[in-house]
Amino acid sequence: MKQIITSLFIGLSIVVMAQTKPYIEVKTDTTNIRIGEQISYTISAPINRNVVFPKLSNLEGLEVAEELGVDTLQNELLKKYLITGFDSGAFYIKKQQIYIDAKAYFTDSLLINVSTISVDTVKLAKYYSVKDLEEEAYTFGEWWYWVKSYVYIGLAVIIFVIALYFLFRNKKEPVKQKKIxxxxxIEATKELKKLEKKQLWQNDKVKEYYSELTDIVRKYIGNELFIQALETTTEEMMTLLVSENKQQKLGLDKETLSILRDLLSQGDFVKFAKQKPIEMEIQGHRSNASSIIETIHKIVESKKEEVEDDKQQ
Known part of the structure; x- marks a missing residue:
């Protein structure tokens, strides 16, 4: 009977722990620095969990000077980064995406103030009075020296101007080549074909394959719909895309948006949580990437045709 009660208690504890959001904390040793100084930025996560700490991104006005290793302190895992800034102002360390047990969470953002270094330019100095100059009359040799110098300088200027005239008289301006x-x-389609020729996942380079695949899709969406797609997290990009879909009335259906979210999330799991999909899943994600690009391309072309028809009318 005791064993049954103990087992039930352990099982209930596991369920409660699985449903409870893990404890995540970010902190810095200071929030006010001068230009060039460094601060210690620390992310705390629970121990005995599968934790994938982020590569810090979206640090506008700040830079990562050094990324330190992971330390263990009692019941916490501590990941430290040394951050500095070279521009004065107030800058946010934005929310960072961290994976715990293959599930994405976000840290809180922190405000860092970077001030200029005050320079004391006032120094005590001892001043002395200036003695008067004694004027002497120029001799003939000194006058002749200055006359020859001015003559030589004038001749050199005339020769230089004549040389420039003959050099550039018949020179044609170079024809500026138009940037193609x-x-x-077309660019996204070519990049997908190049990716398949590399055969990355076939050679056990699944992480590199998903990184390039999702970058191709992100780059296409950013260039085609003019949204920030490469330097954002999956959730941030999907929020921007949903908003753009409503504002421009693109007509992207929920299924397409769901497929895109699944593709990008799977890419994140492979890159950061080191998951390895099976061959059927990889081929399915490759097909989904191509389908998403085709769908958005057809919608954009349809919108262009509508605009042209309105102009003609």
Whole structure:
């Protein structure tokens, strides 16, 4: 009977722990620094959990000077970063995405003030009076020296101007080459074909494959719909895309948005949580990437045709 009660208690504890949001804390040793100084930025996460700490991103006005290792303190895992700034102002260390047991969470943001270094330019100095100059009359040799110098300088200037005239008289201005702009759809299609030729996942490079695959999709969406897609988290990008879909009335259905979210989330799990999908899942994600690009391309082309029809009318 005791064993049954003990087992039930342990099982209930596991369920409660699984449903409870893990404790995550961020802190710095100071929030006010001068230009060039460093602060210690620490992320705390629970121990005995599978934790993947982030590579700090979106540090506008701040830079990561050094990323330190993970320390263990009692019941916490501590990940430290040394951060500095070279511009004065108030800058946010924005929310960072951390994975705990293959599930994404976000840290709180912190405000850092960077001030200029005050320089004391006032120094005590001892001043002395200036003695008067004694003027002497120029001799003939000194006058002749200055006359020859001015003559030589004048001749040099005349020769230089004549040389420039003959040098540039018949010179034609170089023809500026027009920069060839490749449409986002064509560029994305070519990059998908190049990715398949590399055969990354076939050679056990699944992480590299998903990184390039999701970057191709993100880059296409950013260039085609003019939203920030490469330097945002999956949740931030999806929020921007949903908002743009409503404002521009693009017509992206919920299924397409769901497939895109699943593709990007799976890419995050592979890159940060080191998950390894099976071959069927990898091929399915490759097909979903192509389908998403095709769907958005058709919608954009349809919108362009509507605009042209309105202009003609």
């Amino acid at each position: 702009v490749i449409p986002p759809y």
